[in-house]
Amino acid sequence: MARPKTKEELLNLSSFNFKKLNNYIDSFSRGEQEKDFPEGTMNRNIRDVLAHLHHWHLMFFEWYTIGMDGKKPHIPAHGYNWRTLPELNREIREDYLSISLDEVRERFNGSHQKTMDLITEHTCEELFQKKRYAWTGNNAISAYAIGVLSSHYDWGYKLIKKAKK
Template sequence: MARPKTKEELLTLSQKNFEKLFNFIESFSKEVQLKSFREGTLNRNIGDVLAHLHHWHLLLLDWYKIGMAGKKPQMPAEGYTWKTMPELNKEIQLKYRKTGLDEVKKLLKSSFEEVQNIIKNHSNEELFTKKKYHWTGSTSLGAYLISATSSHYDWALKLIKKQMKN
């Protein structure tokens, strides 16, 4: 499916890609799910990838809460810029490295539902009109939601598939 342009497409694609990711992961034994990826990747295993997705959901939820209250959120996170995202992603990886895979799965499913609720609570116009909300800058709320959901799940699936081949 092409990049979502409507609320319904965004809900459908985010759910579809989320399920595809989880179905792929669950097709492996627990032992394989816990296997380390090859050297040279930031995310060292499936748990790291899922924790990454979860934390980016949390960032989005924070931006949304602050932005919808009429303030300008610090994006991507306090102390970081879009240019320093690799450092932020490393901090995320370190933060969750001792969190078990089952716990990370629960956290991700919970934050996924919170993000889905944002989508459900907005109209097409609210989601896809550029500059509708001051805090989204020159883009739309939907663009942020696509990046944190369907596109991010697709990235995660491709990364995990590549690592599982090795």
């Protein structure tokens, strides 16, 4: 599907990709859901993928909260930049290793809904107008929202699908 260009498209595609990802995970037995992926991926199993997605929701909330308070958030995270994402993502993975798939899934589902609720509170113009908010730089809020919602869910789906072949 094309990249969302309206609030409605963003919400619809995010919901669609969220359901697609969860339905795909549900198609596996419990044992398959907990089985590690073949060697070669940083995210070693479904829990890791969902924890990654959940944590990026949390980072989005932090960016949003700090930014809407008139301050400049550290994007993607304090001490990291877009070139050091692999290190950040490794740290995220390590932070969730002791948490069960069920707990991670519950957190992911909750943070998804919270993100969708946040998007719903805004107008299409507020979401998609570039440079509207100082904290987004040359981007619009939607660029970050798409990154942690619809496109990130598609990434997770494709990673799990490739690993389960």
